[in-house]
Amino acid sequence: MIPLSWFLYLSAVLFSIGLYGVLARKNAIAILLGVELMLNAVNINLVAFWRMGNLALMTGQVFAIIVFAVAAAEVAVGLSLVISVYRRHNTVIADELNLMKW
Amino acid sequence: MNFWTDPIKVLYDWLMSLFGGWGMAEPLANTLVTLLGIVVLITIALVLDIFLVWIERKVVARFQGRLGPNRVGPFGIFQPFPDIIKLVIKEDITPDGADKVVFNIAPVLSAGSVIILWAVLPIASRIYGVDLNVAALYIIAAGALGTLSVIMAGWSSNNKYALLGAFRQVAAMISFEIPMVAMLLVPTILVGSMSLNAITQAQVDGVWFFWLSPLGSLIFAISAIAELGRSPFDLNEGESEIVSGYHIEYSGMKFGWFYAGELLHAFTFGGFMAIFFFGGWHGPWAEEYPLLGAFYFVLKALFGYWVIMWVKYTVPRIRIDHMLAFNWKFLTPLSFALLIVTATVHVLMRDAAFWLYVAAMFTSNLLLGWLTVEILRSYTREKREAVPSAAHH
Amino acid sequence: MATETIVWLLPLPPLLAFFLIVLFTNKSKALSHSIGVGAALLSFVGSMVVFFRALSVEHFGEGEHIFASSIPWLPTGDTFLRVGVQIDPLSAVVLFFVAWTILMIFLYSVGYHNFGQPKGDHDHPGLPPHGATVTDAHGHKHTVLSVEPMYSRFFAFLGLFAAGMYTLVISDNLLTLFVGWEIMGLCSYLLIGFWYAKPSARNAAIKAFMTTRVGDVFMLLGLAYLYSATGTLSYREIFYNQEVLHHLAETSSHVFGLSAAGLIALLLFIGTIGKSAQWPLHIWLPDAMEGPTPVSAMIHAATMVSAGVYMVIRIFPLLTADWHGHDLTTAMSVVAFIGTFTAIFAATIAVAQNDIKKVLAYSTISQLGFMISALGMGAYIAAAFHLVTHAFFKALLFLGSGSVIHGMEHGVLHTGNHHVDPQDMWNMGGLRKKMPITFWTFLIGGFALSGFPLVTAGFWSKDEILADAFAHGHWAILITLSTAALLTAFYTMRQITLTFLGEPRTKEAEHAHETPWTMTLPLAVLAVFALGYGWVGIPEHFPGLGGLLPNWFHHFVGATLLEHPEAVEFSPIPLGISLLVALGGLTLGWLVYKDVKAGQPDPLQKPLGVLYPFLQNKWYFDEFYAFFVIKPMTWISEEFSYKWMDRQLIDGILHTVAQTALWIGSSLRNYFDKPIINELLGDKLGAYWTFQPAGRALSKAQTGRVQSYLIGAVAVFLLVAAALYLFIF
Amino acid sequence: MIDASQVIFLLSAGLIxxxxxxxxxxxNLVHAALWLVSTxxxxxxxxxxxxxxFLAVAQVVVYIGAIAIMFIFAVMLTRRDLLSKSEQTNANWVWALGLAAxxxxxxxxxxSGYGASLNRLPAAMPEGYDPISALGNALVSPEGFxxxxxxxxxxxxxxxVGSVYVALNKAKE
Structure with a gap:
């Protein structure tokens, strides 16, 4: 039997690691990897709250599934953008994509 | 209750009492017995695999008008052992440019993705690993691991051909996964559960789902062959173009794992064919005597395996674009249409008399199949008629 | 299967057929018509099952004794918008005729579009087929009818049309009724313009679509009003709820002194005026004859125009919400006036038409006018009865006329003289010998339309309308409708005589040919109903016949209403009138036209004088609209909207704004930026040297790196979150 | 006393x-993607x-079977940066680390502020309760989701549609 707080701490750790990945990695694909970690952290919370709360209320699981869908959509569009950018600028390093620099 | 009616339970009780007699705490003993069960199941699967090597070689030979292995043992039945010895004593090469860790994990993952399928196989009544309530989806998940192993092998080999082969294989697996999932949903809809035990039991109580969805079993078989990467969909190997595909750099027992995984995979899909559409272990007296059921199950799985081989050694390889077009433009829409038809007929007719329900299901499948063929015919007719006039210009 | 389930499924097969044909089978003609006819057959079987199950329910229609089922559809906040289906006696009888006629029209279309004939020599998609040359075994060349190039497309559209009509009939609320209504609007556009390469067909399609749109806008307004007044659109909750009806009847709408019920009913009725081609929005229907004939039958008999009347019958409780039995309310008077006027008005035009289909078109308008008029004076059952019988005999007549045209086209191909119009009745004559099945069925349909006594369905239903008008003392309506009925009998006999009787007036008519079984079988089936359907509604006290069959229709459909309507008392006077007008009109028609020879003008031309061109040109209504509506509209859009409003007013304002902005900008630059910032602050005071480093330093923050911005964003978020956490919670 | 499910949880949490x-x-980004698979x-x-x-299996199907594979594909399609042996973190990584911390x-x-209320343990699954069919019903019923x-x-x-459009190589046309 695992108390709820364990899941929450795990999710907090995962979220922070993902956040670090998003903020620190150079490669655009690696940034997306970080986003995936963050989404998973959220999902752990959702499912844990479902399990510990009212079992008949499926909101937690349904939200998790919708997060799946959103993640899939995000990855599909994100990666196609990365590939499109790569074709144009021949790089996926986020720092080098600085056309918007002053 | 004796050994013949419920062997697993008898064995389990015996082992528990044995371990208990050694003074082991019950949870520990339970864990130990479970682990033992897992090991035994995997061993059985792998021993069967050795046998499959012989069958495969024998059947190919017959299809090609040869005799096949016939020196070692009666009918060459012990031929696999020299084969294995050869594989084991071969030099185990890891290429210089390879990504070593990934390169070595890939074959294990490949074989492992097949073996974990055995966890959910209901081999006979009361003989199964676990009764997972999402087993149908679990099969797809295991397939996902297989896809992963292919791309890992292809990439880590640091070889163009390997990577090309892996890309092809992954493209095929991801595309054909869709009709396959759709067809796994057919039994799921009919039973209202994704558990393989429930699906088998429903066929024991009713009719084999082949009679409810003949078209579904056909689509499932086609997409299973594509998932397995067997001819006519063996673009991943394509000797003439990419030498040997993703496992070009593998040798010795590492290659052996891929090989064993492929054979076992084919056999396991034969088993899934049996479970989803041909009643699983269902047969005369199978319910009372599970070992008889296991025999029926293996027989049916072997039949499925034989059909896969039959197709493999009869139909030549097709082009990769044709293969993907075939899936996206034909198989996927058809499987969705079938899914809709099945669901509709099921909901409408489930309260009707049983024979009427079966007849409606069967006819609607045949009708859909006929309609598809007619539509294809009307399209190809136009194409055929268009060709001579195009030649004039 | 549960009846409710079947009802839900009724519109599905044709809809699926539409998608299947459009998406997959359009390459194969045989497959497409199999799917189309098969779908129609499925829906037909389902409808019959529903209908006969409805018959076997005792007290069908009263209270809960109906087939109804509904599901929540869309969550709208706390409540759900529910959609559902229901079959009560009214929708059951409508379903009956809809299913029969649709199936017959599908079957007929196979023959009409020449399935099985060779491809045409010069046929183009978008034009009617012109015929193909074939060489027989002896090497002779023949010109035969050729198959329609867009055969599959026709069945697809017809399927969608049928799906729309089924949706409308089974609907249990005005919203899904409106959905079906609009699907049919779209399909009528697509099918009237089916031969889109013909400019006339294109124009007719646009005209039909635009004209019905006028009505639909008002109908939508009515729906919106009804929804805002009651919060629901369900029949059961509005029309079968005395409280709601009473409330609506008591509320004033502040428009022309109408009650809310009256105004809603009138707004909805305007939708019917458009859809059922009532005066003054009748103009689209005659032009709609440009479509293939099965379409004419579909639109003008089986589905679309009936839908309009059906809707008024549906909203009858609303229309009569504040009616107490005698004096008509304002809303009812409007309805009655429009119906009656349309009936006589269209009948006069039909007298002077030469095109076989145009006659039927105006007769349709006129007959719909009968029904509307009946509803306006509160004769609920009579209107429903006439709706059903009319659907049968008018479908029969349209299909029959299509058969005639088909036979004439055969003759035209035979002689090769393409200047002969195969639709002009003056080119026909004597076809009874060439096309006997068509003749006899057409005769039955024509007699039913004229109300030939006792044996035809049209007699019983029309008689009931006249009897109602008589019993309630609506003399003006009675006289007008009787005259219209006389004219109806007259022009029907004129049509039959010109087409079938006498001697052939052209070579083409001599070579006309009976049509294939796919066309004659539907005629025969419909003829059975055109004769027999009247027997279910014989008034109880009718001399001789009344006792034989109880007035089944009256009791069955009457159960739809909360208060069952009473049958009118039998009186010999309206019976005499209808006998007189029917027989008189028929005889007159025969006498006038029996000796017409080729090349001779219409015998009516002389006695009618100036009236004749007036009638032939449809009371100049098209010209009237062209002058008083279309021209002013064009002027408004061209001169007022475009040239003045758009170009001068709106563009002018925009240009002024732009000029002002330019002026402000240049003033700022010249009078503030240059002298004060640049010269005073910059040059004279030397602040230039502080601005530049500050700007430089700040610009460093603008790295263009998305992650640096993100770090900033996260930091700010954390600060804000911390502040919120610490100070608020 | 630590029980079996806690052991499994701790092992998987460590893995994650x-x-x-x-x-x-x-x-190496391919390795990163493979580590993502393991996470x-x-x-x-x-x-x-x-x-x-259901979510456990769907997680494998969707994330490992589709999303991770897509990542690996994308990494391979943008190979130039894969081969560069340069630093994979940007200049602000210290800030990022600090913020993440x-x-x-x-x-x-x-x-931890919620204290003991978060030490709640999962209730036992009611007998005969099938969360999968409950989930299915919740997903498709209008009253649900x-x-x-x-x-x-x-x-x-x-x-x-969008990703196909964006990634389509328009230069070829």
């Missing part, structure tokens, strides 16, 4: 954390521990 750290720190697999195990079996501390602070479900499917369709 270690793999996640590897995802954001290894240089996601750990998360699937956590779902299984939570008895959300602050976020974690803040979250941990908030979680039919509308969000539909919206999610529209989103996926839009993403499908």
């Amino acid at each position: 954390v270690v793999s996640a750290v590897m995802v954001v720190s290894v240089r 996601l697999f750990g998360v699937a195990v956590v779902y299984a521990v939570l008895e959300a079996s 602050i976020v974690f501390v803040a979250l941990a602070f908030i979680i 039919a509308l969000p479900f539909e919206v999610a499917s529209v989103l996926l369709l839009a993403a499908l």
Whole structure:
């Protein structure tokens, strides 16, 4: 039997690691990897709250599934953008994509 | 209750009492017995695999008008052992440019993705690993691991051909996964559960789902062959173009794992064919005597395996674009249409008399199949008629 | 299967057929018509099952004794918008005729579009087929009818049309009724313009679509009003709820002194005026004859125009919400006036038409006018009865006329003289010998339309309308409708005589040919109903016949209403009138036209004088609209909207704004930026040297790196979150 | 006393954390993607521990079978940067690390602030309760989540079309 707080701490750790990945990695694909970690952290919370709360209320699981869908959509569009950018600028390093620099 | 009616339970009780007699705490003993069960199941699967090597070689030979292995043992039945010895004593090469860790994990993952399928196989009544309530989806998940192993092998080999082969294989697996999932949903809809035990039991109580969805079993078989990467969909190997595909750099027992995984995979899909559409272990007296059921199950799985081989050694390889077009433009829409038809007929007719329900299901499948063929015919007719006039210009 | 389930499924097969044909089978003609006819057959079987199950329910229609089922559809906040289906006696009888006629029209279309004939020599998609040359075994060349190039497309559209009509009939609320209504609007556009390469067909399609749109806008307004007044659109909750009806009847709408019920009913009725081609929005229907004939039958008999009347019958409780039995309310008077006027008005035009289909078109308008008029004076059952019988005999007549045209086209191909119009009745004559099945069925349909006594369905239903008008003392309506009925009998006999009787007036008519079984079988089936359907509604006290069959229709459909309507008392006077007008009109028609020879003008031309061109040109209504509506509209859009409003007013304002902005900008630059910032602050005071480093330093923050911005964003978020956490919670 | 499910949880949590750290720190992006697979697999195990079996399997199917594979494809298609042996973190990585740490501390602070109320243990599954059919019913019933479900499917369709459009090599035409 695992108390709820364990899941929450795990999710907090995962979220922070993902956040670090998003903020620190150079490669655009690696940034997306970080986003995936963050989404998973959220999902752990959702499912844990479902399990510990009212079992008949499926909101937690349904939200998790919708997060799946959103993640899939995000990855599909994100990666196609990365590939499109790569074709144009021949790089996926986020720092080098600085056309918007002053 | 004796050994013949419920062997697993008898064995389990015996082992528990044995371990208990050694003074082991019950949870520990339970864990130990479970682990033992897992090991035994995997061993059985792998021993069967050795046998499959012989069958495969024998059947190919017959299809090609040869005799096949016939020196070692009666009918060459012990031929696999020299084969294995050869594989084991071969030099185990890891290429210089390879990504070593990934390169070595890939074959294990490949074989492992097949073996974990055995966890959910209901081999006979009361003989199964676990009764997972999402087993149908679990099969797809295991397939996902297989896809992963292919791309890992292809990439880590640091070889163009390997990577090309892996890309092809992954493209095929991801595309054909869709009709396959759709067809796994057919039994799921009919039973209202994704558990393989429930699906088998429903066929024991009713009719084999082949009679409810003949078209579904056909689509499932086609997409299973594509998932397995067997001819006519063996673009991943394509000797003439990419030498040997993703496992070009593998040798010795590492290659052996891929090989064993492929054979076992084919056999396991034969088993899934049996479970989803041909009643699983269902047969005369199978319910009372599970070992008889296991025999029926293996027989049916072997039949499925034989059909896969039959197709493999009869139909030549097709082009990769044709293969993907075939899936996206034909198989996927058809499987969705079938899914809709099945669901509709099921909901409408489930309260009707049983024979009427079966007849409606069967006819609607045949009708859909006929309609598809007619539509294809009307399209190809136009194409055929268009060709001579195009030649004039 | 549960009846409710079947009802839900009724519109599905044709809809699926539409998608299947459009998406997959359009390459194969045989497959497409199999799917189309098969779908129609499925829906037909389902409808019959529903209908006969409805018959076997005792007290069908009263209270809960109906087939109804509904599901929540869309969550709208706390409540759900529910959609559902229901079959009560009214929708059951409508379903009956809809299913029969649709199936017959599908079957007929196979023959009409020449399935099985060779491809045409010069046929183009978008034009009617012109015929193909074939060489027989002896090497002779023949010109035969050729198959329609867009055969599959026709069945697809017809399927969608049928799906729309089924949706409308089974609907249990005005919203899904409106959905079906609009699907049919779209399909009528697509099918009237089916031969889109013909400019006339294109124009007719646009005209039909635009004209019905006028009505639909008002109908939508009515729906919106009804929804805002009651919060629901369900029949059961509005029309079968005395409280709601009473409330609506008591509320004033502040428009022309109408009650809310009256105004809603009138707004909805305007939708019917458009859809059922009532005066003054009748103009689209005659032009709609440009479509293939099965379409004419579909639109003008089986589905679309009936839908309009059906809707008024549906909203009858609303229309009569504040009616107490005698004096008509304002809303009812409007309805009655429009119906009656349309009936006589269209009948006069039909007298002077030469095109076989145009006659039927105006007769349709006129007959719909009968029904509307009946509803306006509160004769609920009579209107429903006439709706059903009319659907049968008018479908029969349209299909029959299509058969005639088909036979004439055969003759035209035979002689090769393409200047002969195969639709002009003056080119026909004597076809009874060439096309006997068509003749006899057409005769039955024509007699039913004229109300030939006792044996035809049209007699019983029309008689009931006249009897109602008589019993309630609506003399003006009675006289007008009787005259219209006389004219109806007259022009029907004129049509039959010109087409079938006498001697052939052209070579083409001599070579006309009976049509294939796919066309004659539907005629025969419909003829059975055109004769027999009247027997279910014989008034109880009718001399001789009344006792034989109880007035089944009256009791069955009457159960739809909360208060069952009473049958009118039998009186010999309206019976005499209808006998007189029917027989008189028929005889007159025969006498006038029996000796017409080729090349001779219409015998009516002389006695009618100036009236004749007036009638032939449809009371100049098209010209009237062209002058008083279309021209002013064009002027408004061209001169007022475009040239003045758009170009001068709106563009002018925009240009002024732009000029002002330019002026402000240049003033700022010249009078503030240059002298004060640049010269005073910059040059004279030397602040230039502080601005530049500050700007430089700040610009460093603008790295263009998305992650640096993100770090900033996260930091700010954390600060804000911390502040919120610490100070608020 | 620690029980079996806690052991499994701790093992998978360790796997998740270690793999996640590897995802954001290894240089080779293919390895990063493979470590992501391992993280996601750990998360699937956590779902299984939570008895959300459908989500556990769907996690493997969707994330490992589709999303991770897509990542690996994308990495391989943008190979130039894969081969560069340069630093894989940007100049601000210290800031990023600091912020991530602050976020974690803040979250941990908030979680611990709830104290004992978060030590709640999962209730036993009621006998005969099938969470999968409950989930299915919740997804498709209008009273449940039919509308969000539909919206999610529209989103996926839009993403499908959009990504094909964006990634389409227009130079060829």
